[in-house]
Amino acid sequence: MIDIFRPIIELAVILPGILLAYLPMKRHLRIDKGKLSLLWIPIILLLCAIGGSLCWFLQIKTIWVAVPVFSLAGVIYCNTLKITYWKSISVILAVCGVFSCIGSISKVIDYILCPNNTAPWFCLSAGLLYNLFCWLSVVLVWHSATHAARDLLEDDIIAQTWYIFWILPSAFIALNIYIIPINLKILEQGRLMQIYIVISLILLVLLLTFYAMFYLMAKSLNKNNRLRQENQFLSMQQTQYKNLNSAIEETRQARHDMRHHFSTLTALASRKEWQELESYLAMAKESIPSAELNLCDNPAVDGVAGHYCLQYKENAIPFSIELDLPYELPISEMDMCLVLSNLLENALEASLRTDKVNRYIKVQSYLYSSNVVLLTIENAFDGTINEKNGVFQSCKRHGDGVGIQSVRRIVEKNGGYCRFTAENGVFCANVMLRGENSNSH
Secondary structure, three states: OOOHHHHHHHOOHHHHHHHHHHHHHHHHEOOHEEEEEEEHHHHHHHHHHHHHHHHHHHHOOOHHHHHHHHHHHHHHHOOOOOOOOOHHHHHEEEEEEHHHHHHHHHHHHHHHOOOOOOOOOOHHHHHHHHHHHHHHHHHOOHHHHHHHHHHHHHHOOOOHHHHHHHHHHHHHHHHHHHOOOOOOOOHOOOHHHHHHHHHHHHHHHHHHHHHHHHHHHHHHHHHHHHHHHHHHHHHHHHHHHHHHHHHHHHHHHHHHHHHHHHHHHHHHOOOOHHHHHHHHHHHHHHOOOOOOOOOOOOOOHHHHHHHHHHHHHHHHEEEEEEOOOOOOOOHHHHHHHHHHHHHHHHHHHHOOOOOOHHOOOOOOOEEEEOOOOEEEEEEEEOOOOEEEOOOOEOOOOOEEEHHHHHHHHHHEEEEOOOEEEOOOOEEEEEEEEEOOOOOOO
């Protein structure tokens, strides 16, 4: 009767697999970690018990039950995360790829330990070793999963890369299934057993190497994109600087001309030539610079705000911007600029889709404390904002809004807070950015 536990133990590797898949997802959970544990433990035990019992009753290999069991677990896994399906599915497949390589090695160990095993599952000792190897792999990659993999998942810049990443682990899973001999006794011929073990180890090393290469490639892409963003912000600052110089020159010229205007106005008034005086005042009014500068002391934020102010003016969008920020911010300038540019860009796009008579954008930002910056952006919209599970969807493509998702990721990484509301034709973004060394209040 103990044989019924053998397929159950073989399927029990789903437990370390699920744990490994959740390691980089700390900031993307829909539910509390405690509740998540209470959810998964009975589900895994139930799936392993039902799947293993079915294998024992039908006398079939666990692979035929593992596929639907892992698929069901994957569906539950994806729906407990606030992240795109492409990324969550890729993580599951990455874990399955590693465990499939370990499974191939464990197959040989099973034959060595129990050469007379005729059942389609591992013997008890090999099954326990299979689980032990999987748990050891979780321990070995714990740091990489909670740091390197987490950074890749949280970066929206390389989102397109995840559309093809799944091919790599899928290919290794298929290859490991393909190389398993139908009859393991064939391994006794010559050096086939040694060759099989070496091939399985090489596949595992290759897979981990490809994962490392993917990480380095993605890290390089992220670095290049950050440089591009910095150049973009510098360009915005340069444009704002030119506009400021132009406004200063216009003001200087207007002040120079003002003395002549007063002389002329005084002469016309003394002669009581009221008609000519009125005409001259109208002409002089047109020569006064009409540019309004809404600037802050921080040059980076000033450049971003000035860039979008210019676009708002060009598109005849009424706006009001109050940025009461010092030269040195208590938070990362890059984070502040990314959050501000994403939200100002979203406000611009929403305004362009809104009737001209209803358009407006209102921006306010100031220091709340020595280490906290508050930002509020309010704009009108056309009343058609898609929302799914509390997440605003993109109006330009299918799926979650990348701008909002990026803002949420930046804000939450240092314990900040953001809230987005859309009602009565008004979209409002409230953001609290904390410095890296700030403490929660």
